[in-house]
Amino acid sequence: MAIALVLVLVVVGSVLFHVLSPWWWTPIASNWSYIDTTLVITFWITGFVFSAVVLFMAYCVYRFRHKEGATAHYEPESRKLESWLTAVTAIGVAAMLAPGLYVWSQFINVPKDATEVEVVAQQWQWSFRLPGKDGKLGTSNVRLVSADNPLGINPDDPNSKDDVVVEAADLHLQIGKPVKMLLRSIDVLHDFYVPEFRAKMDLVPGMVTYFWLTPTRTGTFEVLCAELCGTGHNFMRGTVLVDTEQDYATWLEKQATFAQLSTPAKVGALATPAKDVAKVE
Structure with a gap:
């Protein structure tokens, strides 16, 4: 009982x-x-x-509890x-x-009018790449990853020049605009997860995965890595801000393009004395 x-x-x-x-x-x-x-x-x-x-x-x-004198009925099937x-x-x-x-x-099945945004994961930070005025993302290759080109973007691809690069910083999205998230990992397995978006996907080294979503309300949302990726896994966090159309355009105008980040003054800024940088510029 x-x-x-x-x-x-x-x-x-x-x-x-x-x-x-x-x-x-x-x-x-x-x-x-x-x-x-x-x-x-x-x-x-x-x-x-x-x-x-x-x-x-x-x-x-x-x-069927035990009772004195009761006999079990045998029924194997x-x-x-x-x-x-x-x-x-x-x-x-x-x-x-x-x-x-x-x-x-x-x-x-991604809508045809969705904007492509690339998410690049590495231990232990998130970086992002958005298409420039041409509306196209340039190609990339993990073999091109270096200190001067941490996302491995192809400098010989004309479509790469105006790509907006957001390295280890906040990603902004426009409310009501479908977005196709292209997911790429530079080192180990990661997982891009924003709880409020209800969408997540693994980032697998050597391949590009994707999902899509349409942000439906403005706000600031935390990005989590939902796949154990090493000792700094719990610190691998980022931020996605969903803006109005005007706020998004204002933010986008302030971001540097791949061409701007690849200029000699930018690439060699850490190793070149200030007077030499001024000469280059």
């Missing part, structure tokens, strides 16, 4: 914790409310199954029960998979 009661209390406590505790995620700031809906559906299905299984265990413990379990399990799995597949289809 005590065991059956404990099992019932486990179910009741789990339901109350879910309903009353303030564990819910942060308010959403992108178009991916579909992901929240999918998670809620998964919670309902798995929560129902969990409650049903534990309550059934409690019933069995109480109903039941085709009817197995058929019911198979059918119910298949329906439950399909109910969880269908919303996820629908959302995934939307997640990987």
Whole structure:
């Protein structure tokens, strides 16, 4: 009786914790409310199954408890029960998979008017690259990474010259504008995650991954690395600011392009005396 009661209390406590505790995620700031809906559906299905299984265990413990003179009934299999379990399990799995597949289809099909923004991860900082006035990002290669070119941008690509480079600083996005995030890692496995955006993806060395989103409210949001990437993993944080169209344009005008950062005065500024820098300029 005590065991059956404990099992019932486990179910009741789990339901109350879910309903009353303030564990819910942060308010959403992108178009991916579909992901929240999918998670809620998964919670309902798995929560129902969990409650049903534990309550059934409690019933069995109480109903078939030991009694003097009682003899157990031997029934090694039941085709009817197995058929019911198979059918119910298949329906439950399909109910969880269908919303996820629908959302995934939307997640990987990027709108044609989306602006490309490159996210570059390295131990332990975030850097970003945005297209310049030509609207195109130049190519890059990890073999080109150096102290003077930390993002490995191809200097011979004409499209690279006007690319906006944001190294180890805040990223700004425009509200209501679809953005395709191109994800690239210079060293080890990382994961770009902004909880309010509900979108995340691994950054895998040697390949470019992506996802897209549309920011739906202005504000400042923290970027986290959601993949263990070394001893400084917990310090690998950044900031994304969602601006109005005017604020975004103002910020963009103040950013340096790859061509500006690649000038001799910029590249050799640390090693060249101030008077020599003045001569170069």
